[in-house]
Amino acid sequence: MSDERSPTVPPSDPTAGQPTVPAPSEPAATGPAAVPALRIVGLRKRFGDKVAVDGVDLEVPAGSFYGLVGPNGAGKTTTLSMATGLLRPDAGSIEVLGADVWRDPTHAKSLVGVLSDGIALFDRLTGEQLVTYHGLLNGIDRETVATRVADLLELLDLRDAAGTLVVDYSAGMTKKAALACALVHAPRLLVLDEPFESVDPISAANIRDILHGYVQGGGTVIVSSHSMDLVQRMCDHVAVVAAGRVLAAGTTDDVRAGSTLEDRFVELVGGRQHNEGPSWLRTS
Amino acid sequence: MVAHLLSLRWQVMRNGLRRSVWQVVALVIGGLYGVGVLVGLVAGLVALSFAPAQWAWTAAVLVGSVAVLGWAVVPLLARGVDQTLSVEKLRSFPIPADRLLVALLVCGVLGIPGIVTTVAALATSLSWLQHPLSAVVAPFSGLVGVLTCVAASRVLESLTTRLASRRRYREVMGVVVFVPVILAGPIIGFAGQGIGSVVDRLPGIAEVAAWTPLGAAWAVPGELALGRPLEALAKSVIALASLGLLLLAWRRALASALVAPPVEERTGSAKGLGPFRWFPATPTGAVAARAAVYWLRDPRYGGSLVVVPLVPVFAVFVAVTGGNDWLLYAIGPGIAALLAVTLCADVSYDGTAFAAHLSTGVSGRADRAGRVLTLSLFAVPLVVLATVLPLAALGAWQQLPALLGMGLGVMLTGFGASSVASAKFLMPVPAAGESPFKSPPGATVTSALGMYATWLLSFALAVPELALGIASLVTGSVLLGVLALVVGVALGTVLLVVGVSRGGALLDARGPELLTRLRSARGA
Numbered sequence: 001m002s003d004e005r006s007p008t009v010p011p012s013d014p015t016a017g018q019p020t021v022p023a024p025s026e027p028a029a030t031g032p033a034a035v036p037a038l039r040i041v042g043l044r045k046r047f048g049d050k051v052a053v054d055g056v057d058l059e060v061p062a063g064s065f066y067g068l069v070g071p072n073g074a075g076k077t078t079t080l081s082m083a084t085g086l087l088r089p090d091a092g093s094i095e096v097l098g099a100d101v102w103r104d105p106t107h108a109k110s111l112v113g114v115l116s117d118g119i120a121l122f123d124r125l126t127g128e129q130l131v132t133y134h135g136l137l138n139g140i141d142r143e144t145v146a147t148r149v150a151d152l153l154e155l156l157d158l159r160d161a162a163g164t165l166v167v168d169y170s171a172g173m174t175k176k177a178a179l180a181c182a183l184v185h186a187p188r189l190l191v192l193d194e195p196f197e198s199v200d201p202i203s204a205a206n207i208r209d210i211l212h213g214y215v216q217g218g219g220t221v222i223v224s225s226h227s228m229d230l231v232q233r234m235c236d237h238v239a240v241v242a243a244g245r246v247l248a249a250g251t252t253d254d255v256r257a258g259s260t261l262e263d264r265f266v267e268l269v270g271g272r273q274h275n276e277g278p279s280w281l282r283t284s
Numbered sequence: 285m286v287a288h289l290l291s292l293r294w295q296v297m298r299n300g301l302r303r304s305v306w307q308v309v310a311l312v313i314g315g316l317y318g319v320g321v322l323v324g325l326v327a328g329l330v331a332l333s334f335a336p337a338q339w340a341w342t343a344a345v346l347v348g349s350v351a352v353l354g355w356a357v358v359p360l361l362a363r364g365v366d367q368t369l370s371v372e373k374l375r376s377f378p379i380p381a382d383r384l385l386v387a388l389l390v391c392g393v394l395g396i397p398g399i400v401t402t403v404a405a406l407a408t409s410l411s412w413l414q415h416p417l418s419a420v421v422a423p424f425s426g427l428v429g430v431l432t433c434v435a436a437s438r439v440l441e442s443l444t445t446r447l448a449s450r451r452r453y454r455e456v457m458g459v460v461v462f463v464p465v466i467l468a469g470p471i472i473g474f475a476g477q478g479i480g481s482v483v484d485r486l487p488g489i490a491e492v493a494a495w496t497p498l499g500a501a502w503a504v505p506g507e508l509a510l511g512r513p514l515e516a517l518a519k520s521v522i523a524l525a526s527l528g529l530l531l532l533a534w535r536r537a538l539a540s541a542l543v544a545p546p547v548e549e550r551t552g553s554a555k556g557l558g559p560f561r562w563f564p565a566t567p568t569g570a571v572a573a574r575a576a577v578y579w580l581r582d583p584r585y586g587g588s589l590v591v592v593p594l595v596p597v598f599a600v601f602v603a604v605t606g607g608n609d610w611l612l613y614a615i616g617p618g619i620a621a622l623l624a625v626t627l628c629a630d631v632s633y634d635g636t637a638f639a640a641h642l643s644t645g646v647s648g649r650a651d652r653a654g655r656v657l658t659l660s661l662f663a664v665p666l667v668v669l670a671t672v673l674p675l676a677a678l679g680a681w682q683q684l685p686a687l688l689g690m691g692l693g694v695m696l697t698g699f700g701a702s703s704v705a706s707a708k709f710l711m712p713v714p715a716a717g718e719s720p721f722k723s724p725p726g727a728t729v730t731s732a733l734g735m736y737a738t739w740l741l742s743f744a745l746a747v748p749e750l751a752l753g754i755a756s757l758v759t760g761s762v763l764l765g766v767l768a769l770v771v772g773v774a775l776g777t778v779l780l781v782v783g784v785s786r787g788g789a790l791l792d793a794r795g796p797e798l799l800t801r802l803r804s805a806r807g808a
Contacts, residue, residue, distance in 0.1 A: 109645030120637040136570030137644040
């Protein structure tokens with residue numbers, strides 16, 4: 001059938017029985033001349049009267065762990081949706097490792113793993129079926145999918161829930177299942193929209209380890225998050241987005257410029273109010 | 285407290301109306317209907333006051349019992365009809381159970397069904413215009429009846445909450461409820477034959493019902509009018525006692541619901557890969573496997589098939605009662621026509637989960653082909669069986685090729701047409717997990733028209749085999765029938781392939797726009 005893409009992805013090599021993240025399919029090029037994992041130029045999107053994304057330029061170096069922070073409604077989700085081919089931009093160009101997402105979508109999408117916020121899953125499937133489904137949709141052969149699904153479920157601590165319908169999962173388990181779906185085709189770029197929301201601290205720490213391992217293996221991760229603390233500890237690069245624009249971007253140390261990321265964020269975005277609430281709320 | 289909850293309830297309704305003009309229209313139509321029913325009822329009650337007291341008594345007991353029964357049963361079937369004031373939402377507020385009970389009781393009475401019931405109950409007074417004592421008592425006993433209605437409905441709802449928290453139960457109930465609705469025609473037909481004897485038995489039924497909690501309250505004024513004060517007293521006691529017991533049971537259920545939320549039960553057993561093992565490990569096969577799981581597991585898909593088994597039931601019924609067996613020939617083509625456009629709502633059923641197809645970059649063709657594959661796997665054998673079996677029973681083999689050609693032709697053409705249609709427009713469908721028969725908000729006329737247009741288009745494109753088939757049936761020519769079969773299968777297959785590739789191309793081009801509309805359809 002013409003719709004099948006030959007699997008270019010070699011099976012991950014399980015090291016000594018340990019479950020592993022599917023390694024990025026090709027080692028990322030390094031050095032200053034390397035192609036960025038994601039390059040966004042002049043991105044715009046308008047919904048009716050509201051301008052959601054207002055000229056975003058962003059360059060995510062290959063092999064970086066990139067944090068995208070911003071207040072609610074800043075345009076993070078909109079930007080990431082456009083970067084992963086889920087939402088058509090009004091203007092601007094987006095390239096994933098040199099492949100234009102909107103001109104060569106099939107190739108670009110094979111390089112990206114996506115975890116979207118506020119998007120339903122096919123939740124009448126069991127966890128195992130769901131991850132398998134995503135693997136097969138990516139055109140990977142059955143044996144490779146089976147190995148990777150087993151690895152990912154083990155890694156994300158979903159082994160016991162593999163046969164349970166995803167609709168019966170807790171919010172945190174559902175996030176982990178979605179992450180497994182994003183990882184199963186061994187993408188070279190992971191785009192995760194709010195991956196830690198409603199995930200318990202232990203699972204969150206496990207996910208962080210997995211993502212760090214993935215970056216060390218040559219992959220690139222972009223996460224959006226509300227948690228400045230988390231981003232400061234986890235990410236080596238960060239971009240601060242507000243009102244559809246990039247206010248600051250670069251290495252985490254450059255952006256926070258000596259203070260904490262949270263203080264720097266408040267300084268950049270503004271809107272912090274210094275008051276203690278109405279008097280009746282003070283109990284002592 | 286009571287006033288707060290009441291105003292909250294009305295506020296929620298007002299805001300709901302503000303969201304959509306169609307809800308206002310629905311409310312106005314529903315309101316007019318309710319007013320019409322009430323006017324008829326009041327007129328009937330006034331008329332009854334001129335009839336013998338025994339008639340008014342029978343009518344009051346029977347209608348009242350049906351009302352109580354209706355109030356009790358409806359929430360079991362249509363769970364979550366009114367969740368405005370569900371205990372789950374109120375649990376976080378510090379409200380004592382007693383006050384909450386009073387508040388919910390008042391809100392129940394002052395909702396729209398409650399108001400209609402109350403007005404009707406108070407109006408029973410009118411049927412006793414010639415019996416002053418009964419006319420005075422009627423509003424009070426009627427009020428007891430109304431409170432019994434509301435309390436019974438709430439008690440049964442909370443008693444079954446634990447049961448209903450099992451998803452499977454909810455899903456099965458959601459489909460089962462509509463079987464009698466769809467079968468209403470035949471049932472009424474059957475009942476029609478026995479209705480004469482039922483009418484004779486009504487007074488007897490009323491006698492019994494009057495002694496049960498269902499009818500006791502409604503019987504009291506009549507007993508007084510008929511000069512049976514002792515029975516009136518006994519029935520008052522029955523009515524008040526059952527109301528009291530219901531309130532106690534409700535109070536207990538409420539108190540425990542306020543502290544202990546019902547836990548959703550997990551479906552535990554390992555299920556394995558299921559259909560994902562049966563289909564080829566390609567994107568098309570994966571879509572087909574996923575569709576197979578959904579056909580088996582998602583009640584919205586099963587719900588669209590509820591009518592299918594009813595086609596032969598209806599045809600056999602007409603044949604048996606009317607002696608007219610032409611419908612038996614039409615079973616196969618009829619089912620084919622029903623199944624032809626089931627794919628129209630497929631992407632709409634996916635909801636935002638459709639994003640998985642977009643972000644994995646699976647081709648539109650594979651998406652379309654997978655969905656058609658699964659449907660064909662059971663639809664084609666089904667149509668063949670539904671055509672062959674009745675003809676075998678009738679021994680009318682010479683009609684087989686024509687009917688099979690027409691059925692398969694229309695169905696394959698419909699698969700092709702709906703493959704394009706579901707990539708083009710969205711159907712307003714209930715979200716995953718909702719009742720498959722809930723009509724979702726914003727159900728616009730245009731999208732419903734889209735489905736009918738697809739259907740008409742399928743018939744129009746299938747005209748060659750339909751014409752050949754009809755000609756064969758009329759002339760009795762087997763040759764024309766064979767031609768209809770050949771043309772139907774060949775042309776249908778070609779149109780199916782064309783539809784899949786056109787729909788696939790459309791999906792490749794407009795996928796992101798479709799997802800945007802799916803998101804806004806969910807009010808995200």
